[in-house]
Amino acid sequence: MNYFQLFGLSANFNIDLAKLSQLYQALQKTVHPDRFAHGSSQQQMIAVQKSAMINDAYQTLKKPLERAGYLLKLRGTEMPSEQASFSDNQFLMRQMDLREMLAEVKFADDVDSALFEANQTLEQEFLVLFKAMQTRLAQNTIDADKLAYEDFRKLKFYQKLQIELERLEEQLLTD
Amino acid sequence: MALLQIAEPGQSTVPHEHRLAAGIDLGTTNSLVASVKSGEAQTLNDESGNDILPSIVSYQADSVLVGEQAKSHAISDAENTIVSAKRLIGRSLEDIQSKYPSLPYTFCGDENHPEIQTRQGLINPVQVSADILKHLNTRAEQALGGELTGVVITVPAHFDDAQRQSTKDAAKIAGLNVLRLLNEPTAAAVAYGLDSGQEGVIAIYDLGGGTFDISILRLNKGVFEVLATGGDSALGGDDFDVAVVDHIIEKANLTRPLSNVMERQLSQQACWAKEQLSTHDSVDIDLSQGGKPWSMCLSKATFNGLIGGLVNKTLRACRRTLKDAEITIDDVIEVVMVGGSTRIPLVRSEVEKHFQKSPLTSIDPDKVVAIGAAIQADILAGNKPDSDMLLLDVIPLSLGLEIMGGLVEKVIARNTTIPVAKAQEFTTFKDGQTAMAVHVLQGERELVEDCRSLARFELRGIPPMTAGAAHIRVTFKVDADGLLEVSAMEKSTGVESKIEVKPSFGLDDKKITQMIVDSMTNAKGDIQARMVKEQQVEASRVIESIQAALAEDGKLLSSPEISVIEDAISSLAKITQTSIAADIEAAIEILNESTATFAERRMDASIRTALSGQSVDEV
Numbered sequence: 001m002n003y004f005q006l007f008g009l010s011a012n013f014n015i016d017l018a019k020l021s022q023l024y025q026a027l028q029k030t031v032h033p034d035r036f037a038h039g040s041s042q043q044q045m046i047a048v049q050k051s052a053m054i055n056d057a058y059q060t061l062k063k064p065l066e067r068a069g070y071l072l073k074l075r076g077t078e079m080p081s082e083q084a085s086f087s088d089n090q091f092l093m094r095q096m097d098l099r100e101m102l103a104e105v106k107f108a109d110d111v112d113s114a115l116f117e118a119n120q121t122l123e124q125e126f127l128v129l130f131k132a133m134q135t136r137l138a139q140n141t142i143d144a145d146k147l148a149y150e151d152f153r154k155l156k157f158y159q160k161l162q163i164e165l166e167r168l169e170e171q172l173l174t175d
Numbered sequence: 176m177a178l179l180q181i182a183e184p185g186q187s188t189v190p191h192e193h194r195l196a197a198g199i200d201l202g203t204t205n206s207l208v209a210s211v212k213s214g215e216a217q218t219l220n221d222e223s224g225n226d227i228l229p230s231i232v233s234y235q236a237d238s239v240l241v242g243e244q245a246k247s248h249a250i251s252d253a254e255n256t257i258v259s260a261k262r263l264i265g266r267s268l269e270d271i272q273s274k275y276p277s278l279p280y281t282f283c284g285d286e287n288h289p290e291i292q293t294r295q296g297l298i299n300p301v302q303v304s305a306d307i308l309k310h311l312n313t314r315a316e317q318a319l320g321g322e323l324t325g326v327v328i329t330v331p332a333h334f335d336d337a338q339r340q341s342t343k344d345a346a347k348i349a350g351l352n353v354l355r356l357l358n359e360p361t362a363a364a365v366a367y368g369l370d371s372g373q374e375g376v377i378a379i380y381d382l383g384g385g386t387f388d389i390s391i392l393r394l395n396k397g398v399f400e401v402l403a404t405g406g407d408s409a410l411g412g413d414d415f416d417v418a419v420v421d422h423i424i425e426k427a428n429l430t431r432p433l434s435n436v437m438e439r440q441l442s443q444q445a446c447w448a449k450e451q452l453s454t455h456d457s458v459d460i461d462l463s464q465g466g467k468p469w470s471m472c473l474s475k476a477t478f479n480g481l482i483g484g485l486v487n488k489t490l491r492a493c494r495r496t497l498k499d500a501e502i503t504i505d506d507v508i509e510v511v512m513v514g515g516s517t518r519i520p521l522v523r524s525e526v527e528k529h530f531q532k533s534p535l536t537s538i539d540p541d542k543v544v545a546i547g548a549a550i551q552a553d554i555l556a557g558n559k560p561d562s563d564m565l566l567l568d569v570i571p572l573s574l575g576l577e578i579m580g581g582l583v584e585k586v587i588a589r590n591t592t593i594p595v596a597k598a599q600e601f602t603t604f605k606d607g608q609t610a611m612a613v614h615v616l617q618g619e620r621e622l623v624e625d626c627r628s629l630a631r632f633e634l635r636g637i638p639p640m641t642a643g644a645a646h647i648r649v650t651f652k653v654d655a656d657g658l659l660e661v662s663a664m665e666k667s668t669g670v671e672s673k674i675e676v677k678p679s680f681g682l683d684d685k686k687i688t689q690m691i692v693d694s695m696t697n698a699k700g701d702i703q704a705r706m707v708k709e710q711q712v713e714a715s716r717v718i719e720s721i722q723a724a725l726a727e728d729g730k731l732l733s734s735p736e737i738s739v740i741e742d743a744i745s746s747l748a749k750i751t752q753t754s755i756a757a758d759i760e761a762a763i764e765i766l767n768e769s770t771a772t773f774a775e776r777r778m779d780a781s782i783r784t785a786l787s788g789q790s791v792d793e794v
Contacts, residue, residue, distance in 0.1 A: 006782075007786070008786045008789070022789065023786065023789055025395065025396070025398045025400075025565070026785045026786070026788065026789050027782060027785050027786070028398075028565060028567060029398070029563070029565050029785065030778075030781040030782060030784070030785045031778055031781070031782065032565055032567075032655070033594060033654070033655040034355065034554070034555055034565065034566065034655065037325070037354045037355060037555035037556070037557075038194070038324070038325070038354070038555065038556055038557040038716065038720070039716075039720045040716065040717040040720050040721065040763075040766075040767055040770070040774075041713075041717075041763075041767060042717075042767035042768075042770055042771060042774050043720065043774050046771075046774045046775055046778055047778070048594045048652075048654055048655065049596070050778050050782070051594050051655075052594040052595050052596040052652070053596075055591075055592045055593075055594065055595055056595065056596070056597075058592075059591070059592070170495070
C-alpha cells in the first residue's frame, strides 16, 4: 500500500492539505500506541509500527518537495544517483553565484537587509522552478516526469541553500 | 440532552472495573502524584495533607528518608542527602562536574556511570529517583485503596534519550508499570486543554527547578499535536539560586571552596530570598555565624539584574522553537505558564512582553503537570474507551550516526512526530572490511564531539567486499515514550546479520535487576515472587485484551484460526496458576505470536473504518 492509498487519496501532486491533516488525525486516533497502552505487547508493537508508518506517510505527503520526490518514485521515473552531475551549466553557474551571495552576507554593512534580500532571491527562484515542476507533474507523462525530475533535483539545491541561510541567520542574530 | 446508550444483546460492553492509575511529576525540586477520582484529576496528599514532596532523599545508617524528612538533613548531612537528583540522571561524570562544580557529594564509579558515596554505599542517581517514585507509589496506593495498574511519568520535553531511559529504569527499580513517559509541557497542555476546549496554536512555557522547556502545540478536536519543542535541560530555578549565591559570596567577601554545610546553607538562603522577592521589593539575608553577625539586603532590582541573562536565554529558545514550528507570535492564541519558577515576576513580565499576551496561570504551576499526567494515565489505563483525546509528541533532539571524519549524519531530525522508524544505508570504507562500528549520537551539531553519545555497537560478519560495495542498513526506531532502538543489517549479499541495541548510557539490565534485588529485604524470595506476579498480571492483561478483541472482531478470523487462539489462551491460563515466571512468559509469547495476524487485520480494518468515516463526513 503506498502513502496515497494509505490515506485513500489518488496519487496526484496537488492534494488538499487540510483534508490530509484531517485524515492523518483520524488514522492516528485509531492506531496510535496510546490506544493500546493497556493492551498486549503484540498489539503495542503493531500499533507502534502502523503509527510510525502513518507518521512517515503524513510527513512525506505534507511537504511539497518530499511529495514530489515520492510521486516520481511511484511513477517509476528513472532517477540517476544523487551524485550524478548536471548537464545544465547555466543552473550550475547560478548556484555558484548564489553561494557567493550567502558567503558575503556577513560582510554586508546592513546584515539584516542582506539576509532579507538573500531570502527573497532564493524564494523567488525556488517558486519559479516549483511552478514548472507542478505543471509537469500534472501532465503525468514519461517525458514530462523526466523534466519534472530535473526540476526536483534543482529544487533540492535551493532547499539546501535555504537551510544554509537559516543557519547563517541564527548565527548572525545570536552573536 | 445526551442520549443514554444501551448495548446490543450479547455484546460485551460490560463496564470493566476501574483500573487504578496515576500521573507522577518527578520534578527536580519537588515531585507530585495525581489521579483521576470520580472524574476529576487531583493531586494526592500525604498524611499531613501536603501534596508537594521535596525531591530529596537522605541515606541514613538504617533508613532511607524521602521528602520533608530528608530535607531536614540537607544542610547538616549534605554528603548523604541527595537533592535535585534529576539534574544528575542519565549524565556522565564530566558533564555533572562541569555543570555543577560545587556539589557536596563524593562521586565514584566510572565516567559513564557516576555514583555518589553515601553511608549506605554507592548510590546511583537512578536509585535516588527510584526511591522518590516508590514513596509516591505508596502514597497513591494508600490514597486510592489498591495497587496501581500503571503510571504516567513526566519528563522535560528536552530530555535526551539517556535521561529518558534512566527515568524509565528508575520506575522499573521502583516496581512501577510505566504506561507512558509524557513530556511535561504536553502534560500541562492536557490539563488546560481539556478545561477550556480551545482550538488553535498554544505555547507552553515551562520553567522548573532544573529544566526549561518551550513547546508549541496545535489543538484540534481533542488532538494535541506538538509542532516543535525546545529548551535547555540544564536551566531552571536552581540556576537563579546559584546566581544569588555567587552574588552573596561576592558581597560577603567569601572565597571558595566553602564547606558543604556552608554551600547548602547559602543555596537555601538564596532560594528563600528568591521566593520572598516574588512578593516583596527587597529582602534581608542573614548569614550570621558563631556570634559573627553579617547580613545584606537584596533588592528586587538587583535580583532581576542577576537573573536577566538567564531569562533572556529562555526567550531566545522560544524564538528558535517558534521558527521550528513555522509559527509566528501572532498565531499563538494562548501562552501557558508551568513550573514554580514562572512565579517570579520578571519571568512573567518578560514572557508576556515576548508573546504580546498575558499568560495563563489559572492552574497552580506546581501542580499542572501532575494533573495532566493523571488525565493521560486514566485514559491509557483504559478507563475512558470513548475518549477522543490523542497526544502526538515529537523527539526534541536529532538522532544520527558517526560517519567518516568525526561528522554526524542525521537519521531523524528534531521535532519529528513519534513513534517513528527511519532507515539509512551506509557502506564500507576499506576493501575487505568485515566489521563496522556504529556510534549513535543525539544533538544538533555537526561534529561528533559536540553531540551526546548514546550508544556504540559493532556489526560483525560483513562478507569481505571492495570498499563501497556493502549495503549496511541502519534502522532507528523511536517509540511513543521517545526511546530509541537501533538495529543494523548487511543486506547486499542476502546474508543478514543483525544486531539490536538499546542505548544503555545509564544502566544495563543486569545492574537494574541487581538494584531491584538490593532494594528487597528478603532478596531472593521477594524478587522471584515479584517476577511471578508481574508475569501473572501481564498474562491476565493479555488474555483480557484478546478476549475482548475476539468478541468484537472475531469475524475477521476463520474458525480454525479462532480455535488456535483459544487453545493458546487456555494453556496460558493454566500455566499462570504455576509459579514459574519464565514459563508464564513463554506462554504469553506463544499467545502473542498466535494473534499477530489477528492484531494486524484488526488494525487494518480500523484504518479502513476510520477512512470511510472520513469520506462519509464529506458527502
